[in-house]
Amino acid sequence: MWKAKRHIAESLLTAALLLLAGCDGSGPEEMLDDYASRVSNTLDEPIETDFDVAGRLPLFPARRERSLPLTDLRQGLVEVLALRHCDLLHLIAERNSSLGKVMAPSQQLVYEMRFLARLRDCRRDLDSAPSPDPDLLAQVNAIYSVKSRELPVAIWNAVYASSEMEVNFSRGDPPMPLEPDGSALAALSSLEQLTDLAALAQLPDWPLPALLDVIEQPYQTLNRNRFGSQWLKSLLLLTETLERTARGLESRERRYPLCPQYRPTPDARILLNVFTQYYAGAVQPYLARVHRDGSRWRDLHLTLMHQLPATEAMQQYRWQVFAGENPDSLWQRYILARDHHTSAWQAVLRRCGLMPGVENTADS
Structure with missing residues (x-):
């Protein structure tokens, strides 16, 4: 009974802290830094965080490198x-x-x-x-x-030579907010409209799309929401945090295991509390949303780049950002960091006999 009451009290405290964090304007960087710092303090192992990541995002090609002649x-x-x-x-x-x-x-x-x-x-x-x-x-x-x-060329230019698409690959926007605000859904819906237009043009006898009468609407939505730019920033922030935390967990285990006797220690129970409240309770829901919405955004772009005649510069950009076959792409580095983070936690908690019954990871 006492343990149940303590668990409820801790959960309420965590919810209150998260609510207060949202009220004082903290964002993803603060949440990720708080999580990594708590793991670091519990392990007595340095885990440095670096959220100045904008300069590490690949540069979107200039318009002349994205355009094709008609x-x-x-x-x-x-x-x-x-x-x-x-x-x-x-x-x-x-x-x-x-x-x-x-x-x-x-x-x-x-x-x-x-x-x-x-x-x-x-x-x-x-x-x-x-x-x-x-x-x-x-x-x-x-x-x-x-x-x-040349119709596929015209569609390619309409999508990727536009200024609205350029701002969705900017390096200057903040990451996705901690709570959904509708911008992702709006941007994804607009990109789906353009993807449907490209698919329609693949048909031998396509009907004139009704979208042509209101073609500026999806562009205005993309320009206003800029989900793509925010997603890129979030993906890189998560990649850095997950990878550095995983390395911290492994470094501590090599230096001196948290549970040398394969039994829970006080520090191990504190670490489990950090995992439950600050990773599973805060980081993982954000990661799941970044993963879900970003997967759809990525898939739509890969579809467009497969259907349409991408320029050489854009093929290179696809390789740097989206390519699942490139281990150094932004997407694949995130996948590897996420999986590394999961395996590092599993190793520590398994050694301590504290593996949760349900694992909280995003789908590939």
């Missing part, structure tokens, strides 16, 4: 006549206007998809006409061939 179709008189037949001259005039020449990547995509859809309809009408004009059909087919081949 064929500039200079229309001669005969071709203009062909496009007049397809009711495309007003679209061309819009593209060649002073505003059209400085279109944002998203608006360039709108133009390319509408142009291609109308050209496709014209091509179908010409092909099914009782007496098609072979020269006119040949001209339309030639233009259609170029535009359809």
Whole structure:
């Protein structure tokens, strides 16, 4: 009974401390530092934390290294006549206007998809006409061939040459907040819309997407929330903390085991309390959310980079950040640090006979 009451009291105290931490403006860095410091003090083993991690994030390539060229179709008189037949001259005039020449990547995509859809309809009408004009059909087919081949390029530019995507890979934003605020869900939903657009364009006879009428909405959401930048910072903070804590646990065991007789010691029970309250109670829920939301963000980008013609610079960036096959990528270093941290704790607690009945780790 006494132990149960003590456990309840400790849980209430922990909840109160976490609530107070949230009220005084503390964030992920303070939470992770508190956890590592408590492990360090209990082990009498130095565990240094370094949260100045922005400079260690890979640099997102410059826009010129993220953009791909589109064929500039200079229309001669005969071709203009062909496009007049397809009711495309007003679209061309819009593209060649002073505003059209400085279109944002998203608006360039709108133009390319509408142009291609109308050209496709014209091509179908010409092909099914009782007496098609072979020269006119040949001209339309030639233009259609170029535009359809380059649609993935237009989508790539719309996604990765945009300023909105650039800020989602900035090194200057803070980490994800301790409590969810809806920004991750909004950003993920917006990226899913763009990913669906890329998947739609893979179809041989795709319908004109309704998203084109409100194309700026997902971009505005991405610009406003900047989940990607926050996630990168959180991932690196977790990686550093988990890896250094794991090394501290192993260093103490090599120097002098916490439980030399394979039985719980007072320090071991204190350490278990740190694990239960400060890792399982605070760090792990944050880690699980960073892992869950970040996995979805990563998967969407990997899908886009697989479906679309990524530039060489972006392929290199993918390798540095997302690649599961690269042990030095930001993602894989986090996975390795998380697993190292888990195994280090298991080794100590198993030796002390204090292994919890349920292990708290995120899924791979």
